[in-house]
Amino acid sequence: MKKSMMMLLFTALLLFLIPMHTQAAAKQTKIFLDGQELVLPHSVEVVNIRNNIMIPIRVVAENLKFNVNWDKKTQNVHIQQGSKAISLTVGKNEALVENDTVTLNVAPQMIKNTVVVPMRFVSEEMGLSVGWNNKDKLVTLSSNTSLPSEPSNESGIEAATNQIHEINYASNQLVVSLDQEITPVITTLQNPERIVVDFPSTNLGDMGQALSGGAMGRLDTSESPNITDIRYSLFKNDPAQVRIVIELNNVRSVNYEQQTIAGKFILDLSMVNEPVPITPVSSGKKIVVIDPGHGGSDPGTTSFSKKPEKIFALALGLKVQALLQQESGIEVIMTRETDIYPTRSERVKLANDLKADVFVSIHGNSVKAAPQVSGTETYYYQRESSKELANLIHHNLIKALGFKDRSVRNGNYQVIRETTMSAVLLEIGFLSNKSEEEAMMSETNQNKAAQAIVDGIKEYLTL
Template sequence: MFLVLFLLSLGSAGKAEASGAKIYLDGEQLNLPSGVKVLNVNNSIMVPIRVISENLGYEVKWEKSTQTVSVLDSVTAVHMNVGKTQSQVNGIEVQMSIPPMLQGGTTLVPLRFVSTEMGMDIEWDNQIKAVYLTSSAPPVATEPVQVSPPPAGSVGSNPGAVTPVEEVTPVSALASVDGISFVDNQLLIAVSGKVTPKVFSIPSPDRIVVDLPQSFLSSSFAGSDQQVGKETILPLEGYPDVKQIRYARFSASPETVRVVLDLHTSKAYELTHQNGLITLNLNIEQTAAPAEPASSGKKIVVIDAGHGDGDPGAPSVNKRWEKDFNLAVAQKVGKLLEKETQIEVVLTRSNDTFLELKDRVKIANNLKADVFVSIHGNSNNSSSANGTETFYTRDASLSFAKIMHSHLSKATGLKNRGVSYGNFHVTRETSMPAVLLEIGFLSNKGDETQMFKEDFQNRVAQSIVDGIKEYLKVQ
């Protein structure tokens, strides 16, 4: 029924193959047809939509006369046209940063579009040239954690994280896991060498996960299997809290051992690490969650500076990065909100670091924030596109979006593009009113000139604060 669509050779300026790039979906490498390659186009990674979509169970159709590619399932219909930045998601127009293109009969779309419009998390590893895609957001942790790596439903899957590659850390540089047991309602892990365990919990079903990075399963450890993702199960009897324990070599790069406790119900825990013995103690009382800023009566506001570190976002016409603009405005908003006695402000990032989309959402949801604001700079293949636009996803966010945009558009003085629906991960998966602000177009010379001026950023920051205060009815 379908024509085979895959990449045609693009030799024009600004387009280059991400040489030898691989695509991993939910931890599994996708097989690309002969001649198909991931492209880097003006610092935007372009991926073959058919390969990804069909592996997710979508139907892909191609209309040659209009050069339209459609991605369909029972609830979602995405229509894109080659060479055009306008797309439609369930009948709603959505702007793409770079238009779809053809190479060798294959349609490629920006990786950022795959992330936002298909509800996926993405990671691009530029050193090894690999794209990592996670098809759904993981559950939100219910207890405080030391580190929050991307949780997974089983030991042998690794959504959202760097997937195993061929390079393997020398065993001499790794810690050895010499034994795993469960005694007196305590998980005991014997290790040789230096290791910093990471622990987090996952609901539905309830689990506690312990990751041991830069570690390997000792060959003397009975029952250990060195195949990545191959689980060993320790069944338990007589323990009301724990059903079973699973462990495996979770990743080859970096070498990581993962141990999972499958629980009968949610359980508080305490982790200690002394003299080569890691102990996860379940013999502690289940206490209420730690006091949150809201307990003081303050409103909690989460400010999200989009992109960061190895994910620079869109480049400007003067070769400046979106991530830097986003952070500068977010920091200014944070300083202003810190002066508000009735508001507690949290920045998802306060420096040039990278957070996955699900982690930005997790911060806001775990805090039970009152509002969430994500700050971005827009971009378009046409340099004439300009102006300020505010996006929302859920109906509960519409009134917040309208108030925020009213203040923002006046402050920027740029073209008023209005309030629009946008199926963005951070505005879709958050549980409080949430907006994504596209302050201006980095691809437009006039907008970009203003956006990197100090007084412009100050006005924008103040307008964001004013909009938040109006919505929250804070004086």
């Protein structure tokens, strides 16, 4: 009898909990500032940790216009607004507010390479009123700060709203076509580096795609390696305000000049790239540079299931790195370990400056017009030493993966042409081929490919 009663209670508990969990998971938290929904980038998530709403630090900086500094080494976040400052550290339940120590309900955390901080604590310490609607998963923030207001219209007739009809970016210039001349408010933000351009009393006109409040449009930045993303939105409705955010990629510094010519606002950017860091290497070890192709603003080709090549290249590259780090006679250097875009020239310079012994660039192939094409190709450029390395790695890849052997070939690619050591470019398989993409994206086959690449490198270095 007791056993039956326990089972009945357990079943009832499950019936109670499961719908609640499903309902909560289905709703995405939204944030409203002064009545307007904040436009959150697609990669940004609001999370609930032990009933504490945590918001990404970029939301704090980009939308609330606080000055935010992130120290990667100490994992410290410093937030400033005027004379008010707070300091938080990832994993620590204590914060500094005007040099006074305050205990937090939950410590800031790093989730998916994004720092999240307690929304209520940060907002209230910075003078915002905070509200939370648990049923609808709505955060409401109220502030007394806003963009400079337009001159009042004493006649009582509503002032005409300016309109944007076109937004373009090319040759380091943002060009915005407007009905009338207007001076936007420009703010620079950090972590990541961004330029925020706000057009007060401005709406989005006929741009081919109507965007309501909260929706976001994007420009194609694939030809601009220094730009990660350019997004625009109708940030506010009453009064109308259009916001354009330019997110920079691997940029050390940026300067800009603005002008308005014949109804076009022009923001001219001048950017200096971050140098690729050169890591000191231990004497006596062979230096191997692994180059996961593409990255950041350069996605590479697109797979059969619409995944970018850069994801595959990085996943395999990191597996090769992990195996090489176990070799006492090898010092492994990566051209990238995250989703950034070092230019091809920067990758070449890194390897040449290090006087590396081996350079291996990892890619996935594609022929979208012929999805039946499959197989592994390996490229070298002219040097016999590169050809020898190519043959060894290629042989191991064919043996490990069983893909069609499309041979070792001489190829005129910059990263293998301009490097001065033995260098190869691997096209592991065809991402445009459905079955081959599935095989290439599997952890099992990536581990096999990584081991094959490492075995080929070790054979070449006679280790």
